[in-house]
Amino acid sequence: MQRDHILREINELLANHNFETSHIYDRSCFDMVARKRLLLLLLKVLINIDGFTGQQAEEIKKVASTFLASPLVVGLKSKHEYLEEDVVYERHGIPVIAPETLRNMIVEEIYPEVFADRGGYFVQIDGEAIKEARERENLSLKDLANQAHVSRETIYKYEHGMVRASPETVINLESILNMKITLSVDILKIPETEPVNITDNDPKELVNLGFGVIPTNKTPFDALATRDPEKLKKNIAMITNMEKNRNQRVLKKMAINVKDLSGVTKTEAVFILENKKPINCIEGVPVVHTHEIGEMETCRDFLKIIKERKECS
Template sequence: MTKEILIHQIIDVLQQAGFIVSKRCNIRPRSFDLAARKDETLIFCKVLYNIDGLNEETAREMKSLARCLGGTPVLIGAKTRDQMLEDSVVYMRYEIPAVSVQTLYDYLVEEVPPLVSAAPGGLYVSIDGEVLKEARQRTDMSLGALATELGVSRRTISKYEEGGMDASIDVVLHLEELLDVALAKSIDILRSFEEKINVEVKQEKAPETQPDDGILSMLYALGYQVMSTSQAPFKAISKDTSDTLLTGISTYSSAMIKRADLMSSISCVTRTKSVFIIDGQIKSETVENTILIQKSELDKLAGTEELAELIDERTKKHNIKI
């Protein structure tokens, strides 16, 4: 199986699940390959045949994009090291969930979440501690007796009940058979990551340093919070209290038009506006739904409100739907 086949399969799965899917990010380097949305759920998909090919810098940018745009990064692949990914198993790479196409299909289309996570040493299952404790007490089994039955310590059983330790598949199956109760907690791939992101967002402060790029510094001076990117189709994400802008910077060229077109597709999925600041003359004011603005025009603006007015003016003029 090649990466091309994987991407086509992933697009098919996402569309079956009711997601709208962006055009492929066919530039290099790229922090994600596809953006997809269904209602309030936004996913940034990175596709690698071998999930170990994800590097820390790319993972960091994927997570930053997710924080900034309210989405979830997901890595989809076919193998790890020298073996194929197992279905219904969630792997983690730099805190990003990684799954096979089949696991993605089961989760999004069949609405059957995985139960197993891969970690150093093997495959593990998260136990519902409250259900375990209630089942043990209902059967009048002490911590010691259950520990002896499983061949583990009393402290291990206590940790299972407190939700502080995952168990091997064999242990969970033994417990479920012994207590006649379902104990495995399913893994909600997207929600669990979103909860983690929400905690991190609350702990983070808004950007306080001025960007190095000259044009991004101008946007910062206008009043935008600016998150620079190194591997996305856009140069930055610029935000104020009312707008979020996918922001490109370039001279007017065929390569710029290609990026602006891709940004248009991504902005439709992320529910943002798409703006390209052109250093020099422009031959058109839009590419699809990306607004083109000359740097000389930006020089004349006094704040985010004036830029928003300029964007709205061109949006209406060219009948762009956002």
């Protein structure tokens, strides 16, 4: 199966289940973005997940954390085998799943409980549920351990969340206790990143207004800006053309992309240009000139001019 075919299928799957989806960005660190209410997915699709590098992962984490999105890699196989359905793998701290697993999540709202790690497959157990059920059945740690064919210490560790279990052990315990004790994998977790550090390369005009600026690589934009560089949660804007000399044709193509992403991520998009030509927007994306930013007093002035020029586009 070709990667382009998988991407089209995923895009159709999400669109058919009330997700707002972006264009597909083949040369970006992510392939597409999709939103359904408060859930924002940042998706990367690969045939072989072993080709996913640590550098790609860090870039996706940075973008996902800023957008408050859940990064997810969808792949077909690793070097040695095809990915199994309803199992969560991991590459460089980002969850990886097979296309069928994504379909189960979207269509059936069934989330995987098994994750693959060195040494095999494992399940996270609800320790409190085990303890409550054991005490309700008047079983000691040793009683339950004997029935489950594990040690007393192992049951103790299960109840206190100290170790994970094999799927076979979980099936055995659930049969003994006559209840579900597994927890779903936290596959939609938003990654944490380091606080934004201002560098000499950041646009000083924006920094002086109180923005944190996060440069990005291999994205349809050049940087992300936020008014809250510690928490990365408020007033995010996608910035394009940071100190880069691009012709009008390239700028128009970039404008179409960032306008698309702005709509799905519910963020602002803006061009920052150094020239003084009277351009207020490009393909519906507001333009702010560096000399204008230098005359502003607060970040509200910057956000106000973006709003005005977006409404006039």
